[in-house]
Amino acid sequence: MSTFLDDTDTESNFGDVPLILTPSTKSSLIPCVLCGLPIISNSANQCAACLRQQFDLKAHLHSTRGTAQELHIFRCKRCLRYQSPSNEKHYEFHEEEAPELLTMCLKAIPALQMKGQATGIKITLLDAGFIWTEPHSMRIKLKLTVKAEILELGNLALQQRVGVELFVRNRQCQDCQKEFQNQTWMGKVQLRQKRTDGLKKGLAVVEANIANSSEIRKHIYNLETCRNGFDFYFSTISHATQFVAFLGQITPLRTSVTRKLISTDNHSNTANIKQTFVCDMVPLSKDDLVVCSKAGVGAGKLKGRLGLVTRVSSWIHLVNAAPSRVSLESADLTSDNYFKNEKNYVIMLSSKRLTKFVVMEIEILDSNISDTSDNSSHRLAEVTVVKDSDYNKNFFTTTHLGNILSHGDEVLGYDLKTGTDDEFDDHFVNGFELPDVVLVRKIGGLGKGGVGGEEPNLDLVMEKEKEKTTKRFRRKKKGVSDEENSGGGHRGAKKQAAFETSLKNMGILDNEEEEIGDEIETT
Numbered sequence: 001m002s003t004f005l006d007d008t009d010t011e012s013n014f015g016d017v018p019l020i021l022t023p024s025t026k027s028s029l030i031p032c033v034l035c036g037l038p039i040i041s042n043s044a045n046q047c048a049a050c051l052r053q054q055f056d057l058k059a060h061l062h063s064t065r066g067t068a069q070e071l072h073i074f075r076c077k078r079c080l081r082y083q084s085p086s087n088e089k090h091y092e093f094h095e096e097e098a099p100e101l102l103t104m105c106l107k108a109i110p111a112l113q114m115k116g117q118a119t120g121i122k123i124t125l126l127d128a129g130f131i132w133t134e135p136h137s138m139r140i141k142l143k144l145t146v147k148a149e150i151l152e153l154g155n156l157a158l159q160q161r162v163g164v165e166l167f168v169r170n171r172q173c174q175d176c177q178k179e180f181q182n183q184t185w186m187g188k189v190q191l192r193q194k195r196t197d198g199l200k201k202g203l204a205v206v207e208a209n210i211a212n213s214s215e216i217r218k219h220i221y222n223l224e225t226c227r228n229g230f231d232f233y234f235s236t237i238s239h240a241t242q243f244v245a246f247l248g249q250i251t252p253l254r255t256s257v258t259r260k261l262i263s264t265d266n267h268s269n270t271a272n273i274k275q276t277f278v279c280d281m282v283p284l285s286k287d288d289l290v291v292c293s294k295a296g297v298g299a300g301k302l303k304g305r306l307g308l309v310t311r312v313s314s315w316i317h318l319v320n321a322a323p324s325r326v327s328l329e330s331a332d333l334t335s336d337n338y339f340k341n342e343k344n345y346v347i348m349l350s351s352k353r354l355t356k357f358v359v360m361e362i363e364i365l366d367s368n369i370s371d372t373s374d375n376s377s378h379r380l381a382e383v384t385v386v387k388d389s390d391y392n393k394n395f396f397t398t399t400h401l402g403n404i405l406s407h408g409d410e411v412l413g414y415d416l417k418t419g420t421d422d423e424f425d426d427h428f429v430n431g432f433e434l435p436d437v438v439l440v441r442k443i444g445g446l447g448k449g450g451v452g453g454e455e456p457n458l459d460l461v462m463e464k465e466k467e468k469t470t471k472r473f474r475r476k477k478k479g480v481s482d483e484e485n486s487g488g489g490h491r492g493a494k495k496q497a498a499f500e501t502s503l504k505n506m507g508i509l510d511n512e513e514e515e516i517g518d519e520i521e522t523t
Contacts, residue, residue, distance in 0.1 A: 043156050051158055057148055058162045060121060061111045071164065073108045073140065074171040081173060091173040097130045105140055105166055112146075122149040131163065138168040175221060185222070185233040186274055187240025191247065192229040193281035197350050201285040202251055202312070203229060209250050216246050229281075237275050244277050249314055252282040252335035282338050284309050284316055287351045287440050289414055292318070293344035293427040297337065301329040304429030306348070308400075308438060310378075319378060319400050322435045325365055328380050328400055348424060354412040354440060356388040357395070364402050379403040385411070385437060399439040410444035413437050 029038040032047040039047045046054070062071060074083040081091035085107040094101035106112060111123055124147045131141035142164045150156045193202045207230075210217055219242070222233040234240040247253055255277055262272040284290060286309055294304030299318070307318035316333040323329065338345060361384040381402025385395050388410070395417075405411065417436045 044150075048158070051150075051156075052160065055121065055148065055150060055158065057121075057123070057146060057158070057160050058164070060123070060148075061109055061144070061146070061162060061164050063111065071108060071166045072169050073105060073166050074169050076173040076176055077170040078176045079173060083171060083173070089174060091175075096135065097132075101140075102128060102130065102142070105142060108166060109164060123147070124149070126159070140166045140168060142166070185235060187234040187237040188274070188276045189232040189234070189240055189243055189247075190229065190276065190278045191232070191281065192226075192279070193283055194228050195283045195285075195347075195350075197347075197352060199285060199350055199352065201351070202281055202283075205312075206247065206250055206281075213246070216243060219243070237273075240275065240277055244279060247279055251312060252315060252333075252338065254280045254282075254335055254339045280339075282312075282316060282335055284312065284333075284338070284345070284347070285351070286310070286312055287354070288347050289321060289349040289438060290318065291346045291348050291424050291427050292331075293341075293346070294429050295341075295344050295427075297341050297344075299333065299337075299345075300331040302331045304427070305329075305432060306428075306434070306438070307331065308440065321438045322433070323380060323398050323400060325380070325382070325398060328378060330378075344427075346424065346427065349414050349416075353414060355415050356443070357385040357411050357413050357437065357439065358388055358391075359405055359407060359409045359411060360384045360386055360394065362402070362405055362407060365398075381405065383439065385413070385439070387415070395437040397435050397437045397439065401439055401442065404442050405439075409442055411439050411442050413439040 028040060030041050030045060031037065032039050032050060033045045034050040035047060037047050039045075044051060063069065073085075075081065076083075076091060079091070079093070081093045082101065082104055084090040084092065084104065092100070092104075094104065106125065106128060112125055114123075125144060126147055127145035129143050131143050133139050133141050144162050144164055146160060146162055148158045148160070150158065191203075191206065193200070210220075219234055219239040220232050221235060224231040224233075232240075232243060234243065244253075244255060248255075258276045258278070260274045260276070262274060264271045288309045290307045290309060292299040292302045292305055292307050299305075299307065302318055302320060306321040308321040309316060310319050311317040315335075316338070318331045318333055320329040333345075363382045365380040365382065378400035379402040381399055383397055383399050383402075383405060385397070386393065387395075395415075399405070401411070415437060416434050
């Protein structure tokens with residue numbers, strides 16, 4: 001059985017406060033063999049103050065294999081990551097005074113990891129914390145509460161509060177070393193998109209997808225920008241191959257591979273080879289107006305017509321930019337189809353040439369005429385629009401945006417009547433006529449309601465607001481009923497009744513009930 005002595009208790013009993021002896025304790029006290037103070041008998045026959053001078057735990061914690069020396073913890077100067085004491089190749093980043101950094105510092109103290117057979121003192125950690133130091137001092141100070149068992153004195157136990165100081169030393173990690181050495185990368189991906197107008201919309205989409213994927217981004221240890229794209233460097237060829245497959249899911253690519261022999265080992269029949277993947281992106285981007293030449297292959301029904309790029313992923317979705325009143329054609333263009341007939345797909349206008357229009361009138365054509373291959377389910381409509389800068393001239397066109405446009409909406413489009421010439425006539429089939437305007441996408445609802453800056457249509461505005469309020473009522477009513485079914489009870493029903501009363505006062509609920517009654521009678 002070990003005897004336990006605490007510095008705090010010993011100093012309070014044998015300090016300036018006199019020891020009060022009772023008949024029961026007087027017979028059990030003995031004098032300390034070094035200082036003569038009366039103490040309770042223990043295996044060393046010494047008081048805690050003398051034991052603390054004889055067994056300096058602070059010096060013991062700062063020693064390695066019995067030799068006193070400085071305690072070090074290593075950090076990379078460039079990336080500010082700390083080296084793990086248990087694994088020299090593993091580096092981790094930790095904030096100042098973080099619990100993870102405290103754990104790493106404790107592992108860097110050898111005395112806490114030893115079992116005591118070599119030194120005769122077994123130390124057990126009871127509590128640990130940081131002592132604040134100036135951030136640029138390159139020192140980390142800890143306050144430890146430790147329990148030491150002295151084996152040579154019959155497992156005598158001491159408890160002390162000890163301060164430990166660790167010096168932060170710089171050591172470059174392997175990842176940072178690779179950037180300053182030659183022939184460190186094994187796989188390289190050259191991503192390029194070449195456009196004559198200088199737009200980099202496709203590269204921006206790729207960059208955003210890479211930024212959102214931490215799994216892909218962690219394998220890239222170096223990145224360089226160039227005129228028409230990026231150069232990505234990888235430590236292994238497998239990581240570069242995985243990155244090329246990731247790019248193929250975002251945009252259509254044409255990939256070619258080149259290899260360079262660095263060194264060979266004839267004895268083991270191995271070779272050190274670098275691979276470079278050259279990835280050419282299809283130059284088409286969303287909202288581009290493309291001329292599909294009649295000599296091209298892969299455009300399907302859009303061959304010899306005008307196509308509008310509505311979506312770009314692993315393939316390019318084109319919709320007829322000049323549809324007739326009876327059909328709406330579309331086509332999916334793959335990278336192979338494009339690069340085999342690259343000269344037959346010419347960008348007539350890009351998003352730089354988009355003009356703002358205002359919808360004056362709209363007439364939905366046959367409701368069965370729609371493009372179901374696209375998620376937005378395009379629908380044919382005849383639209384009358386005017387330029388936002390000039391209300392004196394109307395433009396009539398057939399568009400695929402019939403399902404989202406209404407009177408007064410603002411929409412972006414191309415003005416082909418004043419923005420093109422006759423250089424593309426040889427690419428179109430006989431009888432094809434360019435439309436005056438090609439509408440691309442909606443940017444706002446309920447814009448100016450009339451010609452010449454007139455006031456908007458108030459009846460239309462009130463109708464829209466009433467539709468929004470009715471939708472909110474239906475969503476709220478559905479939510480309240482779910483609450484009642486789940487036992488949420490009387491409070492939800494009370495809120496529902498108050499909400500219905502306010503709607504009746506506004507006249508919205510009555511109109512909805514009349515519409516529902518008319519539908520029931522019709523059925």
